[in-house]
Amino acid sequence: MSTTEPSCTRFLPALRELVRAYQAFDGVSSKHIRSLGLTTSQFDVIATLGNTEGLSCRDIGDKTLMVKGTLTGVLDRLENKGLIRRAPHPEDGRSTLVQLSPTGDALFHAIFPTHLAYLDKLFAPLTDAELSALQQHLNALRQILERDRAEEDDDVSP
Amino acid sequence: MSTTEPSCTRFLPALRELVRAYQAFDGVSSKHIRSLGLTTSQFDVIATLGNTEGLSCRDIGDKTLMVKGTLTGVLDRLENKGLIRRAPHPEDGRSTLVQLSPTGDALFHAIFPTHLAYLDKLFAPLTDAELSALQQHLNALRQILERDRAEEDDDVSP
DNA sequence: TATTGTTATACTCTATAACTATA
């Protein structure tokens, strides 16, 4: 408060907490995921495919934020582990239908409830009102940040 | 609400928003960082070293959540770019004092205000009250999650 | 001509462990 910057930093405490909270969650979550012999990306794919009839690579990439080149590698490794299958897409000859294999489906149903129950225990101290408020504020924040992504071209320069 | 799981998922909407808000921020932030020719890890180190007299690898690792083996590689690349310097630590012969080079310091002072101003513009729609509430809720969440990390041993099993 | 997914390349981060040199 005696420096050169104006009021340019009022958002920093909240932003720092966002990053730290996410990192804390990521630490808890990825510890659990790694104990299953999976990476975060692999788990994301399993979770995305769970309870579906199968998805195209494009769909999976959209949901997991992976570009197609990356996804191919992740799917290769999941296929090698026998957790997914690739089949020709019935409606589009260019596309691939990616599905959980029986093993993958069993894994999904074995680990997901456990994962959720584990997290639920952690979240017990937070009231519904707190969770709801948190959700709404985070949603507002996200919309602001995503609005920026849309404006890909009119950037900072001028 | 007609499935097998109990109330095991009341936290999921908030958690999903946490992840999505973080991903949105990460998208905005890393777009800016990559445009500077840096990776997120490299930027983290630059930001950590900014406005300090230099830090040990241990300190940097603690703040950026990188293990020492990873950090060595990141520091190597920053050193090759001429952005940091490694000097023997004056107080401990085993340790290294990592500092921003003049070039790195210039970069830090050139990009940090820009980065903050850029974010400040994005955050303009949020009121101080909203930011404050968000910060407090995130802090509560983080403490819950970090409490878990401490209990490394009495895990889910029994 | 546009889209889907794969391949290829080069880089970076991750995790782990062995190693050195200091303390």
Place this chain on the structure above:
DNA sequence: TATAGTTATAGAGTATAACAATA
């Protein structure tokens, strides 16, 4: 004996571009 940092290794994600098959 413990700590700080480097080195070595193997594996995995990232970004980008070129490519084949299909629409």
